[in-house]
Amino acid sequence: MSLRLITGPARSNVDELIIERLRQAARQGTTTLVVPTTSDVRLWSDELVRWRVLGVEVATFDSWIRRTWISQGDGRTIVGAAARTALVRFTLEDFPIQELARIGTSPGLLLLVADVAKRLPHDPCSEFREPEVRELAEVLRRYRRLLEARGYIEAAEATHLLAESPEWHEGHLFLTQFSDFEQVEEGLLIRLAEPGDVTIGLVWEPGRAAYAGAEGLVGRLSEIATETVRAQASSDVNPGLSQFWESVFETRELIPESGAVSFCEASYGGAEIALIARAVREHIDTGGTETSVAVVFREVADRAAEIAAAFESLGVECSVDVRVPFSATGFGRALLCGLDACAGRGAGTERLIAFLSSPFSGCDKDWVADSERSWRRRAASARDALEDAIRRAPAQASRTLRLLNELAREGVRTENVNKWQVLAGRMFSNRSRGKHEPLASADASAHKALLAAVGELAEIGQEWTESHLISALRSVEVSTGGPDSRGVLVTEAHRLRGRCFDVVVVGGLTSSEFSPEPRESLACMLLERLGVPKRVDERLQERTLFHTVITRANGALILARTALDENGEPLRASAFWDAALDVYRSPVDAACGIEPNEVTIRKEDSSGLTTLAPSRLHGTVSARLEATSNAPRPPSRGLLADDRVLRALETREEFSVSEVETYLSCPYKWFVERIIRPRRMDLRFDARERGSLAHRMLATFYARWQEMGFERVTPARLSDALELFEEVASESAAGHPALEAGGLSSRVAANEAVRWARTAIIDDTRLLPGFVPRSHEHVFGQREGVSVELEGVSLVGRIDRIDSGPAGAVVTDYKTSTDVSGRGSFETKGLLQAPLYAAVMSKSTGETVVGALYRSLSTREIRGVWVRGAIELGELGCDRDGVSAEEFAQEIERAVERLRVTVERMRSGGVAPTPGSESCRRCSVVAWCPERRS
Numbered sequence: 001m002s003l004r005l006i007t008g009p010a011r012s013n014v015d016e017l018i019i020e021r022l023r024q025a026a027r028q029g030t031t032t033l034v035v036p037t038t039s040d041v042r043l044w045s046d047e048l049v050r051w052r053v054l055g056v057e058v059a060t061f062d063s064w065i066r067r068t069w070i071s072q073g074d075g076r077t078i079v080g081a082a083a084r085t086a087l088v089r090f091t092l093e094d095f096p097i098q099e100l101a102r103i104g105t106s107p108g109l110l111l112l113v114a115d116v117a118k119r120l121p122h123d124p125c126s127e128f129r130e131p132e133v134r135e136l137a138e139v140l141r142r143y144r145r146l147l148e149a150r151g152y153i154e155a156a157e158a159t160h161l162l163a164e165s166p167e168w169h170e171g172h173l174f175l176t177q178f179s180d181f182e183q184v185e186e187g188l189l190i191r192l193a194e195p196g197d198v199t200i201g202l203v204w205e206p207g208r209a210a211y212a213g214a215e216g217l218v219g220r221l222s223e224i225a226t227e228t229v230r231a232q233a234s235s236d237v238n239p240g241l242s243q244f245w246e247s248v249f250e251t252r253e254l255i256p257e258s259g260a261v262s263f264c265e266a267s268y269g270g271a272e273i274a275l276i277a278r279a280v281r282e283h284i285d286t287g288g289t290e291t292s293v294a295v296v297f298r299e300v301a302d303r304a305a306e307i308a309a310a311f312e313s314l315g316v317e318c319s320v321d322v323r324v325p326f327s328a329t330g331f332g333r334a335l336l337c338g339l340d341a342c343a344g345r346g347a348g349t350e351r352l353i354a355f356l357s358s359p360f361s362g363c364d365k366d367w368v369a370d371s372e373r374s375w376r377r378r379a380a381s382a383r384d385a386l387e388d389a390i391r392r393a394p395a396q397a398s399r400t401l402r403l404l405n406e407l408a409r410e411g412v413r414t415e416n417v418n419k420w421q422v423l424a425g426r427m428f429s430n431r432s433r434g435k436h437e438p439l440a441s442a443d444a445s446a447h448k449a450l451l452a453a454v455g456e457l458a459e460i461g462q463e464w465t466e467s468h469l470i471s472a473l474r475s476v477e478v479s480t481g482g483p484d485s486r487g488v489l490v491t492e493a494h495r496l497r498g499r500c501f502d503v504v505v506v507g508g509l510t511s512s513e514f515s516p517e518p519r520e521s522l523a524c525m526l527l528e529r530l531g532v533p534k535r536v537d538e539r540l541q542e543r544t545l546f547h548t549v550i551t552r553a554n555g556a557l558i559l560a561r562t563a564l565d566e567n568g569e570p571l572r573a574s575a576f577w578d579a580a581l582d583v584y585r586s587p588v589d590a591a592c593g594i595e596p597n598e599v600t601i602r603k604e605d606s607s608g609l610t611t612l613a614p615s616r617l618h619g620t621v622s623a624r625l626e627a628t629s630n631a632p633r634p635p636s637r638g639l640l641a642d643d644r645v646l647r648a649l650e651t652r653e654e655f656s657v658s659e660v661e662t663y664l665s666c667p668y669k670w671f672v673e674r675i676i677r678p679r680r681m682d683l684r685f686d687a688r689e690r691g692s693l694a695h696r697m698l699a700t701f702y703a704r705w706q707e708m709g710f711e712r713v714t715p716a717r718l719s720d721a722l723e724l725f726e727e728v729a730s731e732s733a734a735g736h737p738a739l740e741a742g743g744l745s746s747r748v749a750a751n752e753a754v755r756w757a758r759t760a761i762i763d764d765t766r767l768l769p770g771f772v773p774r775s776h777e778h779v780f781g782q783r784e785g786v787s788v789e790l791e792g793v794s795l796v797g798r799i800d801r802i803d804s805g806p807a808g809a810v811v812t813d814y815k816t817s818t819d820v821s822g823r824g825s826f827e828t829k830g831l832l833q834a835p836l837y838a839a840v841m842s843k844s845t846g847e848t849v850v851g852a853l854y855r856s857l858s859t860r861e862i863r864g865v866w867v868r869g870a871i872e873l874g875e876l877g878c879d880r881d882g883v884s885a886e887e888f889a890q891e892i893e894r895a896v897e898r899l900r901v902t903v904e905r906m907r908s909g910g911v912a913p914t915p916g917s918e919s920c921r922r923c924s925v926v927a928w929c930p931e932r933r934s
Helices: 014-028 038-050 061-072 081-093 108-119 131-150 155-164 183-193 209-224 239-247 269-285 301-313 330-343 348-357 365-378 382-392 395-410 414-430 440-460 466-474 522-529 538-550 575-582 587-591 621-629 643-650 657-665 667-676 687-707 715-733 737-763 833-845 885-908 918-922
Strands: 003-008 031-035 056-060 172-176 197-203 227-230 261-266 293-297 318-321 323-325 477-479 488-492 501-506 553-562 601-604 654-656 772-780 788-790 793-805 808-815 849-856 862-867
Touching: 003 014, 003 183, 003 209, 014 031, 014 038, 014 172, 014 197, 031 038, 031 061, 038 056, 056 061, 061 155, 081 108, 081 131, 081 440, 081 466, 108 131, 108 155, 108 522, 131 522, 155 183, 172 183, 183 197, 183 209, 197 209, 209 538, 239 261, 239 538, 239 553, 261 269, 261 575, 269 293, 269 301, 269 501, 269 553, 301 318, 301 323, 301 488, 330 348, 330 382, 330 395, 330 414, 330 440, 330 466, 348 365, 348 382, 348 395, 365 382, 382 395, 395 414, 395 466, 414 440, 440 466, 440 477, 501 538, 538 553, 538 575, 553 575, 643 885, 654 657, 657 667, 657 793, 657 833, 657 885, 667 885, 687 715, 687 737, 687 772, 687 808, 715 737, 788 833, 788 885, 793 833, 793 885, 808 833, 833 849, 833 862, 833 885, 849 885, 862 885
Parallel strands: 003 197, 003 227, 031 056, 031 172, 172 197, 261 553, 261 601, 293 488, 293 501, 318 488, 501 553, 654 793, 808 849
Antiparallel strands: 323 477, 772 793, 788 793, 793 808, 849 862
């Protein structure tokens, strides 16, 4: 056996030792270097040329397995992403699922099953207690039989079979920059070391907390290694940065601030990106170069365009290197819209206009605008508009659209692969060429992905509809990076392992994004149930990843985070942000949330809320855990005594409507939730998250519905509306950290939120006739430029929904509870939101408001107060809540007066508990309440 293990800390000479051994091995025979990502392949290929090491093949693990399987496998072909999704869909269509429907619906379920199928190395042959896992196992068995019948195999199974084969060896195999391997991958490497020569380079140092995630792997490999080499730390680094790296996550003496590490804290997400862009601009203005800067987030895809726009506004060129879904690229969006339009799905005319407006159609924008006006004047159907566009569009656009329409009818067959290639070529050639664009390479990748997907489906040997192609394309990811990348690098954390820069900016350091808190996906949980054990501790791996990223800086490291969410509520900092600050402050200061005196945190805080309770925004993870485990000390006689907090309350400019209502239900609950703000360490998809998901889906649905040119949902348009809603529901749930961490129970809860929102849209076809939904999630407050003051109190908040009609406006507050209250209970139950929202609307717009409603999403009941005769709610409303216009105005005036009195009490520091109130039944702080415990 020949297994060589090379280990060392970050910024050691591990890679140099790898390169030296690569040079020796390349002289002796076949040599392969395996690295984690395609970006690493490009970098290592260039590096080997620079070191004059020739004859080495550089590949990712997946591509190496595919190449090896071709020569050593049993003749089957490793299935690609597009073919996998199409075949999984074919399996699901042929299998009447029942239990799995509780987890999700297409396309979410389709992508979930495809993900599990990809990673399962063997047949699920055991018995399972959970009915949904039992059903999933049967689906996977049928899928694997279908694969085998068509001559395909999954990469995980191929890896497993290669590890069991005694007939072959790889020659010289090198792997570097990996943090861990799947069980089947590790087994293969150990198997190859028996007759061959395997060298593995790992970033690891004994006793270091930053590398604890690799302890298990290093221990297993060390037991069988024939040679273990310890790399040496590099001395050619900034001393301040070196001290910082060595101190993060360790119990050491405090280090002095050197200026090498700086912190940026922004008031909201957009401000964080702007702050990062300005910091990079300052570096360039002081003599730095764009290519010497890397901006890193844990997840980049959702904010890539915003980051690129921020840099462009400051005249800074950047390149975004990230994996994004096919549908997130300009080429992908255009193709999918065109296929929808030609197939007559959804709002066909709007999809057609979206395709024609894209740079891939070959149409002039003025022609598209004129055609759109003509179609709307004539009330042309989607099919009529499509035929008109084919007939009248400019020659190149007409040919493209005609071919797209033809292929939408034909689908994908072996005979028409050439037509798909022609279509892809025409669309891509239509794209205008101009200056360097940060995301332009994504379109080239999407073009290549389309051709690959069509080729995969054609090779299977059956006719696929265009909807099967669309499903397949939704599973494909493409890279936005490329060999021509220029300027500042914007990328994901795991893509920065092998590169160093003068300046590294790490953003998104909040607990929901870059954090050691576990974020187990539903696919991982299902794989465990199917007998594939989890070998990696995600928390330790995230810590290692963060430490690796911060060691990529040569001269300066900038850490950035957002302090407040879009509602002005504080966001919990990432534990990594706290760990970085702990390097410069004592444990006592950390536990109290005191910032180190030596460190300047560059802030942008437009709300002033961060000074209210600094401990909410800072402090170590252990301090936060202690805060959630121990009851806060009750204030003496129900009054706050701390002068700093009292001054902050007295001078506070704005209050949110929701916190005023919380105070009315119980002042002590408000004190704990809004001032102390303890946070639990784990992510849970609880009742609040379920309600937020339903709210978000409704807001997103109506925004897109109205972008498509519609106003309210009518019975005639209901089927189109529900089709659009299914797309919105799938997108809203995808990637939700708390939802992914919660497993099956969270999926069931999320499905309930989807059902609530879908039912609300159905009810909207007959509610409030004559009214049109004007706004969802309408935000007001000083930061939004909509300052509203009632009786000397400035308010900030978010109105769930506003409808406008002939009689005036109606404001609606969605509720997820099973009971909602009418006007007779406003004062007894401390309800203020709906009537105050009515007052805000009237004050800020001068518009007549005729309804302030509470609408239960779970029971569909609607209560509140409204002007009798002005609106109609049918059987979902209650006649007792209808009043005259004068009585409605009086109800609003009483709510405003209660607001004034309540805020005076809040500013005075009164936080006495109110035991016995109805809110105690579901109170989130009942375990800490001194009255309840006594």
